[in-house]
Structure formats: C-alpha cells, structure tokens
Amino acid sequence: MINYGKQSIDEDDISAVVEVLKSDFLTQGPRVLEFEKALAAYVGAEYAVVVSNGTAALHLAVNALDIPEGYEGLTVPNTFAASANCFLYNRLTPGFADIDRRTYCMDPAELEKRITPQYRRWLPFPPAARQNGSHRRYC
C-alpha cells in the first residue's frame, strides 16, 4: 500500500526521473510501457494503464464502469474536486454523502440516505482520514 500522507522517495527514484528528463521522451516514452508491465505484474493483472494524474485516473475509472448518462455518483465533501468532476466528465450527476466525524470517511448512514433510483456508484475518497494515524481507513 502507498501511504497517502507520507511518501517515500529515495535517490534511485530521483535518478530515474532525472534520467527521463534528460532523455528524448518526456511523455509516452519506453518507461511508460515498462512501468505498466511492472504494475500489472505486481497487482496480478493482465494489463495496466497509467495516466498523467489522479484526475485522469478517476475520469477513466468511472468511464470504465459504463454507467448510462443521467445517473448519479456519490462521493464525500472532504475530497478533491476531481472526485466529483469524474462524474461530470462522464455525463453523470455528482452527489455528496457526509462523512463520519470520527473517521473522516463516508458515513454509511449518510450514504443510505442518499441512495436514490439514480444512484449507481459511490467513491469513498477520504483524504483527511489518512493524515491522522489514530484513524483507520475502512472505506
């Protein structure tokens, strides 16, 4: 698992980035395919596709769910704009279910209140929940 609030970047990581910066390929270079293959192998998947940022990843993840236009997707209010925008990018309506004040994660009771016939998916991103070691992420 990648810790959200305490990343680990060592000299090898920095050297790898500098190597790419000095190469002919800043985008779509051979390192992308190399990384996708390594990631797929690591998670035991046949394929992996990497994108440039979290916003693009959420856009594609929701798109892959193939939810018909007009449905609603739920997320929490204490998250990135991308968590709601990924629904808009896919012609879905974003909605919000409030968090549990103890965990900073989506409150299951609030989620149940928000479930309507237009409900299809919820995205439980709780960025604040990982900042404090006393809170366990359960979403």
Ligand SMILES: Cc1ncc(COP(=O)(O)O)c(C=O)c1O
């Ligand atoms: C849950 C979540 N959503 C969206 C984003 C936005 O990602 P980016 O700024 O890379 O587009 C982040 C970034 O860390 C994130 O953690």
